[in-house]
Amino acid sequence: MTDQSDVAEAAIGISQRLYDRLSETIAVIEDMVARESPDLTTDSSLLQLLHETVSANVDAYFSAIRHNIPVADIAAPPVALEHARRLAQRGVPVNALVRGYRLGHSVALQLVLTEIRSAELEPDLSLSVLGAMSALMFGYIDEMSQQVSAVYQAERERWLESRNAVRALRVREILADDSRDVDAMTTAIRYPLRRTHAAVVVWYPDPGVDRLAAAEAFVKHLADALPVQGSPLFVPADSTTGWAWLPLQSAAGAAVVEQIRTFAQNADGEPWVAIGEPLPGIEGFRRSHQQALAAHTLAVASGSSMNRVSAASDPGLGAAALLGADNVAAARAWVAEVLGPLACDTEADGRLRETLRVFLRTGSSFKAAGEQLHLHVNTVKYRVQRAGERRGRPITEDRLDVEIALLLCQWYGAAVLSSQDE
Structure with a gap:
């Protein structure tokens, strides 16, 4: 019968070798999850959260093996909980979140098995090490799945009860479906969809007391400074980012984009702003938003303050974003x-x-x-x-x-x- 101390020692050795190649291990798991569960990587901020969540979970699992920490005593990494909250805010199904953990479990188990084979242990010891490491891994994934699911459900309920949630859901439906009645949707979201629209994305990369409230206040002040034809529409994308549309005259063009740029560059608090082109009707409502999102994605990915205020019409931006x-x-x-x-x-x-x-x-x-x-x-x-x-x-x-x-x-x-x- 295999001595349990030998099993523990071998498991620690296996985990240490994988830990020594931590970046490689994380990359393999992250690539699989991103490829098989695309709902978790719809933009660069979610992709970054996924990367940090995988990193934190891999580190926690290996720590549990090295230090013999019971699964019941392990709390989900804070970044994993924030990842769950952000997915809840975006309306990504909880099944996609849980599936991501299952996919990660599958890949990690294969990596462990490969490392055990390469260690050339005695057959009985190999089986015992695999059994011990896979049991701990299953327990860890099961515990983490329960913890992040609970946080997801609580955040989803809170988010749906917030003052902008219903309006935000209607806006997402308009963005996703071009067959909806324009007048009915205008009434539902209290915004004139038949006008010309300039979409903007507003966010604050540095943590603040109330970043979403600051973004909404920025949009209100921006609208006051422009020749708008009605009240602006603002909806939260998540707890850090706001989407907005400004209803404009049909003749609005590049001059309005430059007005928005100048206002944003001089705004208190230095918000980061991505601007879509002014475009007419419900099709313009969608397309201008798509353009602003592309500029937002590029600015977040670059992290450069030079891109704090950018517009889809900036030469080369659209191509670079694609x-x-x-x-x-x-x-x-x-x-x-x-x-x-x-x-x-x-x-x-x-x-x-x-x-x-x-x-x-x-x-x-x-x-x-x-x-x-x-x-x-x-x-x-x-x-x-x-x-x-x-x-x-x-x-x-x-x-x-x-x-x-x-x-x-x-x-x-x-x-x-x-x-x-x-």
Whole structure:
């Protein structure tokens, strides 16, 4: 009969080897959950929460093995509870949340089994270690599923009872279904859907006392400063982000976008704002919102204060949002492949990238690039030449790839750049 102390010692060794490759272990689990349960990754903020939730749960499980902590004594990681709350606020079904834990359980069990096989233990010891680790894993997942489900249900009930919840549900229905009666929906949400609409997304990345209230107050003050044709519509996307629409005159255009931008840039509290184009009717209501969401996703992914206020009409933003929306990590790897050392996150390389980007955009005109950048023509020539040297091969070989990579660098910043020691 296998000695239990030997089982415990071997299990600790197995868990330690997996823990030593923690980032790899987390990535494998996260990729499976994200691929098989897409409801959990509908935007970059949920994707980040999923990553941190997987990380925290993996760490807690391995800690339980190493320190012989009973499952009943383990509290769900705080980030896992916040993940559940955020999903409840977004209306993601609780089944998707629980399924995510089951998928993670399945992948983690396979990783443990692979590691046990590679350890080449005695057959009886291998079976005993697998049994012990899988029993603890099942117990852990079962306990965590119950805890996050309870938090989800409580948050869902609270959210549905809030003052904007019913209105927000109707708005989500309008965004998801183009067959609804416009006049009936106008009455239901108390907003003129037949007008021209400029959609905005408002959020505050830094924790505050009442960020959602601040976002709503910002939209109200913004509407007071614009020639709106009725009251604005504001609904909470979750506890950190607000969606809003401004009803405008039919002739509203780019000038309104610039008014919104200027107001946001000068607003107290420095809210982050993403702006859609003014578009007419219920189709415009949806499309302007989609544009604002794309700008929001890009700003969150980049984390750069340069994107604190952005608009869908900003040159290159729409393309950059589409190119990097699904996987910023993949975009970062591709940028490094295309630009080589020129993709380094340094001030000097940043100047070279910006000069090269403007040079290519102005039709490879040194004079036009110099005028736009306020640089002497010879300085532009030097930087373009130096950018090619840093890249390691001529720009003419794959100019389109270079332009796309530079566009991603412009909008995503450090999120797609390489550190100097890579």
